[in-house]
Amino acid sequence: MNQDKTLTCRDCGDQFVFSASEQDFFAEKGFTNEPGRCPQCRAANKQRNGGGRGGNSNYQQREMHDATCAACGVSTQVPFRPSGDRPVYCRDCFSNNR
Template sequence: MYEDKTLTCRDCGTEFFFSASEQEFYAEKGFTNEPGRCPQCRAARKRNGNGFSRGDNRGPREMYKATCAACGAETEVPFRPRGDRPVYCRDCFSKNNNRY
């Protein structure tokens, strides 16, 4: 039913072997796509913590200045405040978040 295939890695461009038994395993697990990366690149992504992340090449997170709606302190948040919802500093957010 399954035949051995040679695929090309999307990261490093090398060819790798996708055996009939691996294809059968993928089918049993319900995977519909063939692997896009060779075993070495898949292992490297797992080691680097990028197994499911799409932010591989992002730099430091951009922070935005805001005034805390509860205590009035100046703070920085990782999103652009829109003005239609309150923004809290870390301390006030923690206090409010622990109530639920």
């Protein structure tokens, strides 16, 4: 049975409570480390880094490449460099051919 713990935030230095229910949640998810930041600094850090999951300060927008749809002939952009040996489809034609 877990008990509430008082931890110190590594960013702002304030103390915060790591509740027993939060500890249970962390254990359920397989997290082995206690949180290093208070909830406010955690939220601010998440906001700075792109909102969580997959977001980090090194995130770059995907490079898009111009292409012509093999089905309808419209100009489009795709997130890969077309090699010419396979057809490329616009978003609509790709969805229709799935």
